[in-house]
Amino acid sequence: MRRSIPAALAAVLALALSACGGSTTASTAPGSSGSLTMLKVGTIGIGSDAGIRLAIDKGYFKEQGLDVRTTVVANPPAGIAAAQSGQLDLTYTPSIPLLNALGNNVQLTVVAAADGYSEQAMAHKDMTKVDDTGLLVQKDSPITRPKDLEGKSVSVPARKAQLEVTVSKLVKDDGGDPAKVNWMVLDPSSALQSLNSGRVDAASLIAPFVSKAISQGDRLLASPGVQFFKAGAVGLWVTGNGTLQKERKAIEGFKAAIYKANAYANQHLEEAQQLSAQITNNPIEVVKSGAVNYWPDKVTTEDIQRVDDSMAELGYLKTPLKLPADLILGS
Numbered sequence: 001m002r003r004s005i006p007a008a009l010a011a012v013l014a015l016a017l018s019a020c021g022g023s024t025t026a027s028t029a030p031g032s033s034g035s036l037t038m039l040k041v042g043t044i045g046i047g048s049d050a051g052i053r054l055a056i057d058k059g060y061f062k063e064q065g066l067d068v069r070t071t072v073v074a075n076p077p078a079g080i081a082a083a084q085s086g087q088l089d090l091t092y093t094p095s096i097p098l099l100n101a102l103g104n105n106v107q108l109t110v111v112a113a114a115d116g117y118s119e120q121a122m123a124h125k126d127m128t129k130v131d132d133t134g135l136l137v138q139k140d141s142p143i144t145r146p147k148d149l150e151g152k153s154v155s156v157p158a159r160k161a162q163l164e165v166t167v168s169k170l171v172k173d174d175g176g177d178p179a180k181v182n183w184m185v186l187d188p189s190s191a192l193q194s195l196n197s198g199r200v201d202a203a204s205l206i207a208p209f210v211s212k213a214i215s216q217g218d219r220l221l222a223s224p225g226v227q228f229f230k231a232g233a234v235g236l237w238v239t240g241n242g243t244l245q246k247e248r249k250a251i252e253g254f255k256a257a258i259y260k261a262n263a264y265a266n267q268h269l270e271e272a273q274q275l276s277a278q279i280t281n282n283p284i285e286v287v288k289s290g291a292v293n294y295w296p297d298k299v300t301t302e303d304i305q306r307v308d309d310s311m312a313e314l315g316y317l318k319t320p321l322k323l324p325a326d327l328i329l330g331s
Helices: 007-020 047-057 076-085 095-103 162-173 188-197 209-215 224-229 241-246 248-267 269-280 284-289 301-314
Strands: 027-031 034-043 066-072 090-094 108-117 133-137 153-156 182-185 202-206 219-222 232-240
Touching (some): 034 076, 047 066, 047 108, 047 269, 090 095, 108 241, 133 188, 133 209, 153 162, 153 188, 162 224, 162 301, 188 202, 202 209, 209 219, 232 241, 241 248, 248 269, 269 284
Parallel strands (some): 034 066
Antiparallel strands (some): 133 219
């Protein structure tokens, strides 16, 4: 039985619907080799969306009998709400919003990995080349380690979301108390301006603002993403369990096509970066100067359980969730 959407997710559903422009139930569309099953997929307009773009452009979805149409939604929780209700067939979400949704009894299945970190990333000498997030302070700031953030103002794009969680982990692992950090919600552009004007002591940024801050003389204190998630999948393609029951063959075809596109993206990085530049409306030079995207060939229960445990340790979940045995399609 499908459960109703929790109030927290229902509040953002309207945003998803306004972005999607109507019903997204799977249907058939005419194709050169017969009827194609149409799937509407929510993305959030980030560089790793190059993977799904390649799957469309290279015809990998058509090989699976699919007509995939993407729509940028407001944020991952909005996409999750739309997928759970059937307004989207699949959507992109990092593992942290997924776990928040599962904790609210939203029934979802992980279909495939969308992005993440490779084993080689963990040993890279320059984390700005593998992590598209960064914790920045002014060049002459007395803050030299995460523990020093106690009592300081730190910007995040949203409360209790990915950057707050990952920076909190840095503080706790360094012997500090994340509850003593003064979190301030600022968009990346405002956060960078506030850092340089001294209105915040540290800024949690995403690409391309990380490289922009460094180019302006700010100092990278830590790379919270790769240190938190480790090697494995971070971004995920998920579907509502109702959609999976009705369109299992199509969803399995989506999984096969995405993994073929992920492999292509990793092998043809320059082509993928050109698409990333188009998707994010950034010059290709900016994309190439930042973190290199990685598209995994699988997602494991361990990838998600590791995040689940850390969120419980930090107090963002009351206790670790009991992940469903069938959470990952085909597991």
